[in-house]
Amino acid sequence: MSEVYAVRRGRLRDRCAAAGSDAALVSLPANVRYLAGGAPAGAVLLVGSDDSRDVLLCPRRPAEDPAAGRPDDLLRLSVLPTPAGDPAVAAADLVDPAGLRSLAVEEHHLTVARHRAIRSVAPRLHLTDLGCAVEQQRAIKDEEEISHLRIAAEISDQALGELLESILVGRTERHLALELERRLIDHGADGPAFRTSVATGPHAGRPGHRPSDRRVEEGDFLCVRLGATYRGYRCAIGRTFVIGTSPADWQIDLYDLVFAAQRAGREALTPGTPYRDVDRAARRPLESAGYAEGLAARTGHGVGLEIDERPQLAPAAMGKLDACVPVTVEPGVHLPGRGGVRIDDTLVVRPEADGGPELLTITTKELLAL
Amino acid sequence: MSEVYAVRRGRLRDRCAAAGSDAALVSLPANVRYLAGGAPAGAVLLVGSDDSRDVLLCPRRPAEDPAAGRPDDLLRLSVLPTPAGDPAVAAADLVDPAGLRSLAVEEHHLTVARHRAIRSVAPRLHLTDLGCAVEQQRAIKDEEEISHLRIAAEISDQALGELLESILVGRTERHLALELERRLIDHGADGPAFRTSVATGPHAGRPGHRPSDRRVEEGDFLCVRLGATYRGYRCAIGRTFVIGTSPADWQIDLYDLVFAAQRAGREALTPGTPYRDVDRAARRPLESAGYAEGLAARTGHGVGLEIDERPQLAPAAMGKLDACVPVTVEPGVHLPGRGGVRIDDTLVVRPEADGGPELLTITTKELLAL
Numbered sequence: 001m002s003e004v005y006a007v008r009r010g011r012l013r014d015r016c017a018a019a020g021s022d023a024a025l026v027s028l029p030a031n032v033r034y035l036a037g038g039a040p041a042g043a044v045l046l047v048g049s050d051d052s053r054d055v056l057l058c059p060r061r062p063a064e065d066p067a068a069g070r071p072d073d074l075l076r077l078s079v080l081p082t083p084a085g086d087p088a089v090a091a092a093d094l095v096d097p098a099g100l101r102s103l104a105v106e107e108h109h110l111t112v113a114r115h116r117a118i119r120s121v122a123p124r125l126h127l128t129d130l131g132c133a134v135e136q137q138r139a140i141k142d143e144e145e146i147s148h149l150r151i152a153a154e155i156s157d158q159a160l161g162e163l164l165e166s167i168l169v170g171r172t173e174r175h176l177a178l179e180l181e182r183r184l185i186d187h188g189a190d191g192p193a194f195r196t197s198v199a200t201g202p203h204a205g206r207p208g209h210r211p212s213d214r215r216v217e218e219g220d221f222l223c224v225r226l227g228a229t230y231r232g233y234r235c236a237i238g239r240t241f242v243i244g245t246s247p248a249d250w251q252i253d254l255y256d257l258v259f260a261a262q263r264a265g266r267e268a269l270t271p272g273t274p275y276r277d278v279d280r281a282a283r284r285p286l287e288s289a290g291y292a293e294g295l296a297a298r299t300g301h302g303v304g305l306e307i308d309e310r311p312q313l314a315p316a317a318m319g320k321l322d323a324c325v326p327v328t329v330e331p332g333v334h335l336p337g338r339g340g341v342r343i344d345d346t347l348v349v350r351p352e353a354d355g356g357p358e359l360l361t362i363t364t365k366e367l368l369a370l
Numbered sequence: 371m372s373e374v375y376a377v378r379r380g381r382l383r384d385r386c387a388a389a390g391s392d393a394a395l396v397s398l399p400a401n402v403r404y405l406a407g408g409a410p411a412g413a414v415l416l417v418g419s420d421d422s423r424d425v426l427l428c429p430r431r432p433a434e435d436p437a438a439g440r441p442d443d444l445l446r447l448s449v450l451p452t453p454a455g456d457p458a459v460a461a462a463d464l465v466d467p468a469g470l471r472s473l474a475v476e477e478h479h480l481t482v483a484r485h486r487a488i489r490s491v492a493p494r495l496h497l498t499d500l501g502c503a504v505e506q507q508r509a510i511k512d513e514e515e516i517s518h519l520r521i522a523a524e525i526s527d528q529a530l531g532e533l534l535e536s537i538l539v540g541r542t543e544r545h546l547a548l549e550l551e552r553r554l555i556d557h558g559a560d561g562p563a564f565r566t567s568v569a570t571g572p573h574a575g576r577p578g579h580r581p582s583d584r585r586v587e588e589g590d591f592l593c594v595r596l597g598a599t600y601r602g603y604r605c606a607i608g609r610t611f612v613i614g615t616s617p618a619d620w621q622i623d624l625y626d627l628v629f630a631a632q633r634a635g636r637e638a639l640t641p642g643t644p645y646r647d648v649d650r651a652a653r654r655p656l657e658s659a660g661y662a663e664g665l666a667a668r669t670g671h672g673v674g675l676e677i678d679e680r681p682q683l684a685p686a687a688m689g690k691l692d693a694c695v696p697v698t699v700e701p702g703v704h705l706p707g708r709g710g711v712r713i714d715d716t717l718v719v720r721p722e723a724d725g726g727p728e729l730l731t732i733t734t735k736e737l738l739a740l
Contacts, residue, residue, distance in 0.1 A: 041578075083667065107482035112475070113499075115482045129483075178552045185544055208411075297430075297453065 004144070005037045005077070008137065009047050009054055015133055016047070022100035023048050024130050025091050025118075028109040030305040031134035032056070033232060036077055046091040048098075055080050055094065057087035089117045096122035104130035132310075139302055139310045140324050145233060146348055149303070149326055152193065152230035153346055153360035156237045159183035160224065160363050168370055169218060169243060173198040173211035176224070184228045193227035193234030194307045204240065205332050205340020207296045218244040221251060221339040222370070223332075227307065227346075234307040236328050237361035238344025242369045250338075255367045258333055258341040261285040262365075265299055265313070265329040269349050269357040275317035282331045283315070291333045300329045303346055325349045326360070374514070375407045375447070378507065379417050379424055385503055386417070392470035393418050394500050395461050395488075398479040400675040401504035402426070403602060406447055416461040418468075425450050425464065427457035459487045466492035474500035502680075509672055509680045510694050515603060516718055519673070519696055522563065522600035523716055523730035526607045529553035530594065530733050538740055539588060539613060543568040543581035546594070554598045563597035563604030564677045574610065575702050575710020577666045588614040591621060591709040592740070593702075597677065597716075604677040606698050607731035608714025612739045620708075625737045628703055628711040631655040632735075635669055635683070635699035639719050639727040645687035652701045653685070661703045670699045673716055695719045696730070 012035065016024045026032055026045040033039035035047065042059040055078045082090040088110065095103055103122075105115065107129040119127065141149070159180050168176070177196040184192055199209040204221035216222060225238035240258075242251055265282030282299040286292070298314035303326050311319055313327060321327075327349065332342030343365060348358040382405065386394045396402055396415040403409035405417065412429040425448045452460040458480065465473055473492075475485065477499040489497065511519070529550050538546070547566040554562055569579040574591035586592060595608035610628075612621055635652030652669040656662070668684035673696050681689055683697060691697075697719065702712030713735055718728040 105482070107486070110482050112477035112480050112482055112485045116477070174555055175552075178548075178555060182545075182548045182552070185548060 002037060002077075004142070005035060006051055009035050009051065011137060012047055012134060013049070013051075016104055016130070017049075019104070019128070021102045021104040021128050021130075023053075023095050023102075024104045024133075025088060025106070025110075026130070026134060027088060027106050027114075028134070030309070031106070031138070033305055034134060034138050042087060044087045044091055046094065048095075049100070053098075054078065055091070057082050057091050059083065059087055086114060086117060088114050089121050092118040092122040092125060096125055100125070102126040102128055104128045104133075106130050106134075108132065135310055138304055140322050141304060141326060141348075142324070145304065146324065146326065148231045148233035149235050149346065149348070150360055152189070152228040152233050152235040153237065153362075155184055155187040155189045155228035155230060156226055156235060157361060157363045158187045159228070160226065160237060160239065163224070164241070164368070164370060168216045168222065170215050172213050172215050173200055173203070174213060176216070177211040177226075180224070180226050184226065187228070189228035189230055190232070191229050193229045193236065193303075197223070197225040197238075199223040200243075200339075202337055202339050205334035205342055207332065207334070207342070216243055219248070220244075221341065223340070223342050225342065225344055232305050234303055234305070235326075235346040235360060236303060236307065236330070236344050237346065237363060238330055238332075238342050239363060239365070240341040240343060240367075242367060244369060246369055247367060252367065254333060254335075255341050257285060257289050258331060258343055259365060259367075261299075261331045262329055262343040262345070265331060266345065266347060266357060266359070269321060269327065269329070269347055271321055271323045271349055271351050273321050275311045275313050275319050275321065276315055278321070278327075278329070279313045279315055279317065282313075282329060286331060286333055294334060296332065299331045300327050302327050321349045323349055323351055323354075372407060372447075374512070375405060376421055379405050379421065381507060382417055382504060383419070383421075386474055386500070387419075389474070389498070391472045391474040391498050391500075393423075393465050393472075394474045394503075395458060395476070395480075396500070396504060397458055397476050397484075398504070400679070401476070401508070404504060404508050404675055412457060414457045414461055416464060418465075419470070423468075424448070425461070427452050427461050429453065429457055456484060456487060458484050459491050462488040462492040462495060466495055470495070472496040472498055474498045474503075476500050476504075478502065505680055508674055510692050511674060511696060511718075512694070515674065516694065516696065518601045518603035519605050519716065519718070520730055522559070522598040522603050522605040523607065523732075525554055525557040525559045525598035525600060526596055526605060527731060527733045528557045529596065529598070530607060530609065533594070534611070534738070534740060538586045538592065540585050542583050542585050543570055543573070544583060546586070547581040547596075550594070550596050554596065557598070559598035559600055560602070561599050563599045563606065563673075567593070567595040567608075569593040569709075570613075572707055572709050575704035575712055577702060577704070577712070586613055589618070590614075591711065593710070593712050595712065595714055602675050604673055604675070605696075605716040605730060606673060606677065606700070606714050607716065607733060608700055608702075608712050609733060609735070610711040610713060610737075612737060614739060616739055617737060622737065624703060624705075625711050627655060627659050628701060628713055629735060629737075631669075631701045632699055632713040632715070635701060636715065636717060636727060636729070639691060639697065639699070639717055641691055641693045641719055641721050643691050645681045645683050645689050645691065646685055648691070648697075648699070649683045649685055649687065652683075652699060656701060656703055664704060666702065669701045670697050672697050691719045693719055693721055693724075
């Protein structure tokens with residue numbers, strides 16, 4: 001197991017060496033976890049000039065932070081508690097006497113104050129920018145990572161399926177959201193991958209809606225968005241239902257439109273497709289129907305150790321899809337005062353030869369009247 | 371209502387002016403919320419040379435972020451959506467043409483990359499460090515803030531009280547934690563103030579224990595730590611119980627010891643007392659009993675818009691308590707393999723003339739056998 005992490009660190013080491021850096025200091029928690037197999041709160045990872053010099057610096061003894069990760073994953077890595085100060089500064093203090101001349105740091109995560117503290121303990125050290133090298137490395141998943149995501153999606157499908165069998169009318173958004181989160185844990189999730197969103201009636205379709213005390217009513221659209229975390233890996237599923245015996249015509253029309261847009265986005269998920277083309281495929285049907293204004297800035301994004309990571313599926317996104325990249329496709333329309341529809345899936349990009357995109361969240365996308 | 375925020379910004383403005391800065395850029399979310407009345411995700415606040423120049427810069431239109439705060443609180447403040455880029459960079463772009471020469475930024479929160487981006491759009495602007503000026507301002511609470519904390523504590527007491535009436539043996543730590551969080555919401559919390567900790571048997575007393583699948587057994591110590599958020603304000607309560615008919619002698623002895631330590635800490639909470647003296651009062655009984663090794667690095671901390679804010683009650687902490695500062699007092703002992711005891715309260719420092727420290731979390735601290 002722990003060799004996976006050593007291999008990942010090796011790839012980063014090679015990249016740093018090619019860029020002229022002697023060592024890298026990784027501070028973004030998801031990046032630390034990816035490279036070390038665990039990320040105790042506040043820990044930073046120093047990737048040195050060879051594997052034996054890699055050190056995980058923790059503000060506390062790992063024993064005090066039992067949720068930090070499976071300890072066996074950390075076995076091949078030196079762990080250094082730094083209870084007295086900033087682990088990033090302690091890392092620089094290790095590097096300086098080792099005769100290293102340059103250290104690449106994550107400037108998009110490290111604060112100005114920490115950067116300054118590092119410079120002051122190691123003034124001869126040349127600090128460079130590691131940029132998003134680790135995030136880029138994380139975008140393409142190995143099969144074990146994908147299998148974690150697959151389990152996370154199964155758990156999410158189960159939790160959602162159980163909710164649909166219960167009585168919904170009269171219950172509040174907050175309670176439905178809490179019940180979903182409880183069911184995620186019942187089915188073996190580490191926890192929810194993000195704050196569960198339940199949006200009813202006029203709230204339905206709002207991006208990022210946080211559950212309120214509004215109760216489910218007959219005739220409502222009901223949008224549910226949830227996801228499990230399993231072994232650190234996070235997925236998302238979103239579905240829209242109608243409450244009551246039969247949906248109104250405008251509800252059917254709006255649902256069909258968003259469904260078609262979401263399907264177009266899913267079908268565009270082939271290796272080599274530019275990110276912006278996936279976004280355009282999902283966005284264009286909604287724009288053509290007159291909903292250009294008010295659409296979210298993007299129609300999907302990568303998932304993994306973070307619920308929102310590379311790539312972004314957005315009009316101005318640069319880059320192309322690779323195989324084994326898990327993404328969400330999640331277009332939606334919200335009509336102020338009336339409600340709306342969102343449909344979210346998590347899929348893995350696969351070549352046509354392997355059957356095309358692999359759908360992880362398999363709950364039906366028929367419009368169910370509950 | 372919104373005048374409270376204008377007054378707070380005024381105090382920061384005066385402080386900046388005294389330090390020679392023309393404007394301040396506040397990016398830490400709790401600080402933005404404290405000064406603006408709401409903190410949409412990713413928003414930054416520019417505090418200019420007078421109130422009419424204060425601007426909240428948001429990455430999205432606030433309508434898309436309904437949980438950002440009560441909209442009326444934002445009324446007296448200009449809100450500028452900056453959908454295309456970093457709001458901090460947009461803020462610098464506003465300041466530069468206004469002829470301002472210096473901008474104080476939160477170097478302990480702003481990343482190196484954002485700092486660099488600001489310098490590049492406004493190269494003539496002199497960037498200084500605002501430091502923790504807003505955090506310092508936040509430490510002493512007004513009566514409205516304290517009333518929010520009081521309600522948060524009431525909610526926490528209610529949730530805990532209800533749990534104690536239910537059957538505990540055989541249930542997992544995870545489920546008990548989830549049930550507590552559900553009850554917090556039932557009683558009107560915005561949400562949990564932090565991840566609820568339930569620790570049974572050998573886990574009991576571990577600082578920061580995350581709920582596992584271990585089930586409650588007869589004879590266990592059971593440590594529960596939870597807190598509600600109410601209108602953004604967060605409190606903490608922690609209690610330790612014994613499961614079964616009667617506690618063992620070692621359990622009674624350990625409980626009495628931690629109880630005495632916690633009481634000593636509470637009784638030290640008077641205005642003018644150095645932080646380290648409060649810590650010493652709670653720490654010394656535990657050290658004298660032979661538990662010096664393994665004690666947490668601090669025995670309490672401030673609470674408010676963040677669950678862990680100024681002051682720190684720790685051996686090396688500098689400073690003295692003021693009236694109207696809410697803090698936790700939370701000593702504990704963990705015996706590896708056997709379990710332990712933690713007792714946490716949230717209190718507000720008050721002068722003796724006003725009756726001394728105000729205990730917000732009033733659940734009994736008798737050792738209950740459940």
